[in-house]
Amino acid sequence: MSTRVLTGITTTGTPHLGNYVGAIRPAIAASREAGVESFFFLADYHALIKCDDPARIERSRLEIAAAWLAAGLDPQRVTFYRQSDIPEIPELTWLLTCVTAKGQMNRAHAYKAAADANVAAGEDLDAGITMGLYSYPILMAADILMFNAHRVPVGRDQIQHIEMARDVAQRFNHLFGAGRELFVLPQAEVEEDVATLPGLDGRKMSKSYDNTIPLFDGGAKALREAVARIVTDSRLPGEPKEPEDTALVTIFDAFADAAERAAFRDALRAGLAWGDAKQRLVEQIERSVAPMRERYETLIAHPERIEETLQAGAAKARAIARPLLDELRHAVGLRRMQPIATVAPDAKAAAKATAAALAQFKQYREADGRFHFKLVGADGEVLIQSVGLAEGREAGRWVQQLRSGEAGALDTAPIERGERYDRAAALAAIEAIAAELARQQAAKG
Template sequence: MTERVLTGITTTGTPHLGNYVGAIRPAIEASRQPGVESFFFLADYHALIKCDEPARIERSRLEIAATWIAGGLDTDRATFYRQSDIPETTELTWLLTCVCAKGLMNRAHAYKAATDANTAAGEDPDAGITMGLFSYPVLMAADILLFNAHRVPVGRDQVQHIEMARDMAQRFNHLFGQGRELFVLPRAEIDEELATLPGLDGRKMSKSYDNTVPLFEGGSKGLKEAVARIVTDSRLPGEPKEPEGAALVTIHDAFASAAQRSAFHADLRAGLGWGEAKQRLVALIEDHIAPLRARYADLMAHPERIEEVLQHGAAKARKVATPFLAELRHAVGLRPMVAVPQAAPVHTAADKPALALFKQYREADGRFFFKLVAADGTVLLQSLGLPEGREAGAWVKRLKTEAAALAEAPIDWTASGARSAAEAALVQIAQAQD
C-alpha cells in the first residue's frame, strides 16, 4: 500500500548545515523509498504569521526551494510546490474553521505561550496576538488533510498540531461524511534517530543562537571561516583528545563514513591538533557540499527554472486537491443549483419505509465498532470501541430484536444522533422482523 508523507518548510530564513543534516538530507532520502508518495511544500502562508518583511519572505522562498532541489530532491517523483499556489488550501482552512472548536485553539501551545508571556509582563493576554497565530493549527490541518497524508514527519513541538488535525478530520467526517471517511486521520512521525548538529559554541545549531555553519552562503571561504570558530578544548597538538561530546567531531561524523569516523577518532586520541582536525573537517564537508553548492548557485542565477519546477509541482498537487475540494464542497452543501427531474412515485401496497441499517467495522487501533445509519446517511447510533468483533456483533443482533436493550448498549452518545430517533428506528427494525 502506498502511503502519503507530507512535509512543510517554513520560508523565513536561509538553510544552514544543521537544517541540511537534520531535515533536508533525511527527508530527501526517505522520499526515494518504495511505497512512499511524498509531498513537500514551501509554507509561505505560515511564514506570514512570523514575518512581516516581504523581501525576506521572497528571498527565503527562493533560497529554500533552490536548496531542496540542489540537495537532490527528485521533483518528478515527489510533489514539490508552494502553499500559496494551491487555492484549495485556504478554502479548506475555512471549512475546517467552521467545525473547529475555539476551545481547541485556546489550548494550542504557541497561543498559550504567547498569552502567558503577555500576562507575566502585565499586558492584556491577547496583546499583539494575531488571528494568524491563533488559527495557525487550522491552516496546518488543511495542509495535511487536503492531500489525506498518512504520515507527517514533525518535531515533538508539532505533535499537538497533528492531534488537532485528527480532531478536525473526525468532526468533519462525522458531520458531513454520511458514513464515509472523507479524511484520513494523519499520524505524527518523529524520527528519534535524526541528527541534531551542535553549533559553533556547542549548543544546538540555531540562528537564534547565532552559532550556525552556513550550508551554501559564503561559498568555501564562508565554510572555512565558520569551522575555524568552532569551540574546542585547550589541549595542544600531541596531547590526546576525547572525541566523544566534541562539537567538531559530531559535525565531522554527520558527513563521514564509518571508516572515516574511526580513523578521525583514533587520530584525535593519538594527539591530532585541533587546527589540523578543522582542516580535515572542512575538506570532508567540501567533498559533500561543493557539488550541491554549484547546483544551488546555478539555480539562484536562474530563478525562472525554480519557478518552472514549482509551477509543475503545483499542477501535480492541484490534480489531487481540486477534485477532492469539490467533493468536500458537495458534502457540506455547497452544490450547483440544477433542476433534477422527478419521476412520479409509483405506490404499491407492498411499499414500506426504508429501514435504518447497522454497519460494523474495525479501526486501525484494533478496536471494533458498530453504528446505525438511517436511509439518508444520518448516523443515529455510534458505538464505543470494543475489543472483540463478536461482542460488537452480539450487540447488533440484540438491538435488532430488543429496542429496550439500547439502555444497556455501549453507545457513544456524543457521536450519535438524537436518542429518540435511534429508538424509533430500532422499533421499526424489530417490527419488520416480526
C-alpha cells in the same frame, strides 16, 4: 497501496548545516522508499505569521527551494509545491474553521505561550497576537487534510497540531460525511532519532544562538571561516585529545563513514592539532557539500528553473486538491442550483425518525492505507467491522451488497467474527436497512 507522507518546509531564513543533517538529508532519503507517496511544500503562508518583511520572504523561498533541489529532492518522484500556489488550501481552511471549536484554539501551545508572556509582562492578554498566530493550527490541518496524508513527520512540539487536525477531520466527517470518511485521520510521525548538530559554541546549531555553519551561503570560504570558529579546548599540537563529546567530532561524524570516524578519533588521540583537525573537517564536509553547492548556485542564478519546477508541482498537487474540494463543497451544501424535492412535514419527520433508528454503514481509510467499512447501530454499537481491504472500491462493493440485503452477503463478507460479533443483531440491522431502501424506491416509483 502507497502511503502518503507530507512535509512542510518553513520559508524563513537561510539553510545551515544543521538543517541539512537534521531535516533535508533524511527527508529526501525517506522520499525514495518504495510504497511512499511524498508531498513537500514551502509553507509560505505560515511564514507570513512570523515575518512581515516581503524581501526576506521572497529571498527565503528561493534559497530554500534551491537548497532542497540541490540536495537531491526529485520533483519527478515527489510532489513539490508552494503552499501559496494551491488556492484550495485557504478555502479548505475556512471550511475547517467553521467546524473548529474556539476553546480548542485557546489551548493551542503557540497561542497560550504568547498569551502567558503578555500576562507575565503586565500586558493585555492578546496584545500583539494576530489571528494568523491564533488560527495557525487550522491552516496546518488544511495542509495535511487537503492531501489526505497518512503520516506527517514532526517534532514533539508539533504533536498537538496533528491531534487537532485529527479532531477537526473527525468532526467534519461526522457532520458532513453521510457515512463516508471524507478525510483520512493523519498520524504524527515523531522524529525521535533526528540528528542534531552542535553549533560553533557547542550548543544546538540554531539561528537564534547565532552559532550556525552555512550550508551554501557564502561558498567554501564561508564554510572554512565558520569551522575555524568552532570552540575547542586548549590542548596544544602533539598533546592527546579526547574526541568524544566535542562539537568538531560530532559534526565530522555526520559526514563520515565508520572507518573515517575511527581514523579521525585515532589521529586526535595521537596529538593531531585542532587547526589541522578543523581543516580535515572542512575537507570532509566539502566532499558532500561541494557538488550540491554547485547545483545550488546554478539554481539561484536561474530562478526561472525553480519557478518552473514549483508550477509543475502545483499542477500535480491541484489535480488532487481540486476534486476533493469539489466533493467537500458539495458535502457542506455549496452546490449548483437545482430543484429541491419537497416532503410533507409529517413525512419528513417520519423519514428523519426512521433514519435515526437505522444502523449506518461507514467507510474509511486507516493510516496504513487499507480501506475498511463498519456497520454502526443507532446506539453507537459496532455491529460489523471489516478487515483491511486493498481498494476503496472493494469496500464500497461490499457495503452495497450488504445494504441491499443480498442473500448470503453477510456470511461471505470480509468481516471480523470474534467473540463480540452478533450475527443475529447484524442481520436484523441489515434487513431493516434493506426494507427502508425498498420502501423509498417504491415511494418514488
